[in-house]
């Protein structure tokens with residue numbers, strides 16, 4: 461199995477690049493943000509809980525997020541591998557993912573970290589708000605909060621994969637195609 465973590469701050473292009481990579485490598489795309497939004501639309505208990513955090517730009521608690529992610533992975537028994545997009549976002553999530561995959565005789569192959577400067581992130585998120593309908597993209601205060609949460613709580617997760625020799629930094633500036641080419645080269 462080929463399991464990749466696509467990492468980076470909000471607006472780095474994880475969703476956009478995942479769409480290409482799943483086709484190219486025949487993988488399952490698993491975005492925790494997408495699963496939460498799906499649940500919010502469906503008015504489920506999980507959706508209502510997630511919304512209360514997402515609207516404020518905060519992380520949904522680890523326990524809920526990890527159980528949800530594991531249930532999603534279990535739905536795809538025949539997968540060739542996964543692209544994890546927006547997960548793990550904390551060290552506890554990264555550790556839980558390793559334990560969970562190990563039980564299946566599996567592991568993460570690499571973390572691909574899209575690096576984009578903060579001004580560019582804010583521009584991209586506000587532009588995305590025009591079409592995404594995401595309230596957390598439309599409010600500059602929530603955007604700033606999400607970037608701060610990323611810097612404080614999520615960015616250190618990279619160290620976990622660096623220690624395992626699995627971290628690859630990718631320049632996330634430029635055209636979608638340029639970034640895709642860099643990713644494909646890094647994946648090898």
Ligand code: AMP
Pocket residue numbers: 470492493494496513514515517518519520521525545546547548549553606
């Ligand atoms: P995203 O679609 O990845 O930008 O995520 C949107 C929001 O969903 C985030 O701001 C968080 O509130 C929540 N979320 C998504 N993934 C996670 C995660 N792995 N851990 C905690 N919260 C998450």
